[in-house]
Each structure stands twice: as structure tokens, then as C-alpha cells.
Amino acid sequence: MKNIAIIMGGYSSEYKISLISGNVVYQNLDKTKYKGYRIHIFKEKWVYVDDSDTEFSIDKNDFSVMVNGNKISFDCVFNAIHGTPGEDGLMQAYFQLLGIPQTSCDYYQSALTFNKRDFLSVLKPYGIKSATSYYLNKGDEINTDEIIKKVGLPCFVKPNKAGSSFGISKVKTENELPIAIEVAYKEDNEIIIESFLDGTEVTVGVINYKGEIIVLPITEIVSENDFFDYEAKYQGKSQEITPARISDEMTQKVGTIAKRAYELLKMKGFSRTEFIIVNDEPFMLEMNTIPGLTSESLIPQQAAAAGIALQDLFTNAIELAL
Numbered sequence: 001m002k003n004i005a006i007i008m009g010g011y012s013s014e015y016k017i018s019l020i021s022g023n024v025v026y027q028n029l030d031k032t033k034y035k036g037y038r039i040h041i042f043k044e045k046w047v048y049v050d051d052s053d054t055e056f057s058i059d060k061n062d063f064s065v066m067v068n069g070n071k072i073s074f075d076c077v078f079n080a081i082h083g084t085p086g087e088d089g090l091m092q093a094y095f096q097l098l099g100i101p102q103t104s105c106d107y108y109q110s111a112l113t114f115n116k117r118d119f120l121s122v123l124k125p126y127g128i129k130s131a132t133s134y135y136l137n138k139g140d141e142i143n144t145d146e147i148i149k150k151v152g153l154p155c156f157v158k159p160n161k162a163g164s165s166f167g168i169s170k171v172k173t174e175n176e177l178p179i180a181i182e183v184a185y186k187e188d189n190e191i192i193i194e195s196f197l198d199g200t201e202v203t204v205g206v207i208n209y210k211g212e213i214i215v216l217p218i219t220e221i222v223s224e225n226d227f228f229d230y231e232a233k234y235q236g237k238s239q240e241i242t243p244a245r246i247s248d249e250m251t252q253k254v255g256t257i258a259k260r261a262y263e264l265l266k267m268k269g270f271s272r273t274e275f276i277i278v279n280d281e282p283f284m285l286e287m288n289t290i291p292g293l294t295s296e297s298l299i300p301q302q303a304a305a306a307g308i309a310l311q312d313l314f315t316n317a318i319e320l321a322l
Contacts, residue, residue, distance in 0.1 A: 002034050002075040004318060005048075005063070007091065009040045012083030013166045013187065021293040022080040024300075028310040034318065037065070037074070041081060041091070048072075063098055076321050077102035078314070079269075079290055087290040088114040088161065101321040105268045105289050112265065113287045117160050117192050120284065123261055129283045131194040131276075135160075136181065138189040144177050151195040157181055159188035170196070194285075199278035202244045204258035205291070205302040206271045209316055213262060215255040216302035220244035240298065242305045246277065254282045261287065269317060272299055 006029075008022025009015045022038060029036045038049045039058060046058040048065045056065050064073045077095055079102050085091050086104075089111035095102045104110065113119045120130040134150050136142065148155070157180035159167040167187030169180035184191045201223075205216035222239040244251065258273045261284070272291035275282040291299045303313045 002318075002322075003072060004029065004034045004036050004076050004078055005039045005074040006036055006078045006080055007039045007041050007086060008080045009042050010081040010083050010086050011041075011043050014082040015042070017292060017294065018080055018082045018086070021082070021297070024293050024295065024310070025078055025080050025314055028314055030311055030315050033315065036078075037072070041085070063095070063100060074100060076100070076318050078318060079104040080293060082288075082290050082292065084114075084161075087288070103269050103317040103321045105271070106266075109265050109267055110289055113271075113289050114161050115190075116158065116286050117190065119287060123264070123284065126260070126264060128257060128261060129281060130285070131156075131197050131283055133195070134193040136191040136193065138185055142178060142181060144174050147177065147193055148174055151193055154196040156194045156196060157184050158192050158194065159184045160190035160192050161188050197276040197278050197283050199276045199283075200244070200246060201274070201276050202246065202254060202282075203298050204254060204273050204275065205299045206258050206262040206267075206273065207299075207303075207313075207316075208268060208320055209308070211320070213259060214306075215259050216299070217242050217305040218244040218246070218251055218255065219298050219302060220246065240301065242301055250277060250280065250282075257282055257284070268320070270299055 006022050006025050008018045010018050026036045026038050040047050040049055046060060047055040048058060049055055056067050058065050064071055077100055079086050079091060081087060081091065087110060089107035092102060092104060092107035092110050096107060112122065117135055132151050134147050154170055154172045157169045157171055167184045169183055171177050171180045181191060201221040203219050203221060207214060220241040254275055261273060262271055270291055271287055271289055273287045274285040276285065291297065293300060300310055
């Protein structure tokens with residue numbers, strides 16, 4: 001029986017969703033092979049939480065825990081932290097130093113994909129298209145004329161390194177731009193401002209399943225709100241249609257691009273890449289390396305459409321890490 005630490009929580013606005021994802025993993029682990037431990041990672045404490053909600057402190061020296069006089073070490077870490085420090089490379093580097101296998105990609109890939117600006121720049125030479133964008137760092141002069149000349153209106157203002165659509169605004173007039181920039185700066189000190197792509201939004205799951213890199217059935221996102229924001233993602237304000245209502249040819253095209261990005265970056269574990277298709281041309285928005293694993297989340301929906309049960313999905317992730 002292998003001991004699996006399921007890490008959840010994190011230091012960002014996404015911690016609540018991460019706790020739900022982590023619990024879904026905990027409930028769906030194959031109990032015949034694994035003993036799961038829910039590990040909450042917060043700035044103020046790293047603790048193992050047992051079924052009666054008693055907390056035991058984690059020893060950060062070797063990522064072990066003492067429970068009633070017994071020292072417990074872990075064979076593998078299942079990473080369910082969205083945002084920092086689980087999706088940006090920090091936990092990955094820590095576990096690599098300790099020699100503990102973990103289910104997500106390596107630290108460099110995590111750090112790169114978490115930084116939308118750097119991630120899209122790395123893929124550009126390979127012919128992978130993205131929206132026209134304008135970058136700002138906190139403290140930079142904000143020249144609204146110049147920004148709009150480059151990206152046009154409407155445009156999107158996004159924190160460069162944040163997930164779950166926190167801090168994103170759709171800007172329709174020049175006057176709204178400074179306010180949107182302030183909102184984004186609450187989440188991150190770097191901002192990406194992108195031209196509005198008017199097209200079909202799809203999200204593509206790519207995973208290594210039993211040693212083979214596969215593209216899961218593609219999901220189309222139809223948001224009731226202005227874009228696929230937090231409400232649309234988690235509070236039912238969107239339709240998620242799997243498989244997407246796009247031609248077989250487009251399904252093939254966008255799937256190939258997502259898989260190519262996964263292979264180019266030497267990814268591991270789960271990835272979910274967002275695209276907007278404009279005039280038969282897919283534009284990549286971003287890649288998530290710790291996508292949501294709640295019952296509402298997209299990867300579980302796509303896996304189900306591919307005939308992969310949650311337990312198999314999670315067993316596969318652990319076996320590949322080991």
C-alpha cells in the first residue's frame with residue numbers, strides 16, 4: 001500500500017477551488033492500492049488533515065508527518081494546488097530536491113506555463129498563434145492611446161500569473177482601461193493586455209495516459225457573461241459542450257496544436273489549453289498544468305467523454321509519477 005500525499009489549498013485566490021479538487025482526488029483514489037492523506041498547504045501552516053479534521057504539522061525538512069508517535073513519509077505527491085505555490089514550479093522544485101515523485105509537470109514547465117507572456121513567446125517561433133498583446137509591469141507608465149493603438153477595443157486586461165479568471169476585465173472603452181489595470185494589479189505585478197478575439201472558445205485536455213500522449217474530447221465554452229470568468233466557470237453561468245460543435249477537421253487541427261505544445265515543452269501529467277478559433281484559425285490563450293478536478297471541472301468531463309473514470313485518471317497520474 002503506497003502513501004499518497006494529496007496537496008491542496010495554496011497561497012492564491014484559487015485556494016477554495018483547490019480544496020474541492022483535492023477532496024475529489026481523495027474520494028476517488030483506488031483504496032486497494034493507495035492510502036491518501038489530505039495535506040493543506042497555506043502560507044501560515046502546512047498540515048495533514050485527518051478524517052475527523054484533526055491537523056498534524058508537516059515537517060518541511062523531509063515532507064513527513066508525525067501521527068500519534070508514528071512518522072509517515074510519502075511515496076508520491078498528488079498535486080491539486082491551483083495557482084502558487086503548486087502551479088508555478090515552487091512545490092515541484094521542492095519535491096525534486098527531496099526526491100519525492102509528484103504528479104504534475106516539472107518545475108521549469110510549471111513556471112513557464114504559469115507566466116502567460118513567456119509561455120506564448122516560447123511557442124511563437126513554432127507557428128503557434130496568439131492574440132496581439134501589450135505588456136505592463138507594475139510602475140510602468142500607462143499610455144492608454146498607445147495600448148489601444150496596439151490591441152484595439154474591446155480588449156482583455158489579465159494578470160500575467162493568476163488563474164480561475166481572477167482579476168480579468170473586458171474593456172470596451174478607453175476610460176475603463178486604467179480601472180481594469182488596477183484590478184489586475186491586485187492579483188499580480190505583471191499584466192498582459194490582449195486584443196479581443198471574436199470566435200469560438202474551446203478548451204483541450206492533453207494527458208499522458210498509460211505512457212501515450214492523448215488528446216481528450218474537446219469542450220466548447222459558451223459563456224452567458226462577457227467571457228469565461230469565475231462565475232461562468234464555477235457558478236453555472238456557462239454552457240460547456242463536449243464534444244465541441246466544430247468540424248472534424250478543426251477538432252483535428254486544434255488537438256494537434258495542443259498536443260504539439262505539450263510535446264515541445266516536455267510536459268507531464270495533466271494539461272488543459274484554451275483556444276479561440278477565429279476564421280478557422282486557432283489562437284492559443286494559455287495552458288493550465290493543474291486544471292480543476294472538481295465534478296464541474298473540464299478535465300473530468302472530458303475524461304468521462306473519453307470513457308476514462310476518475311479513479312482510472314488518478315491512478316494513471318500516480319503510476320506515471322512513480
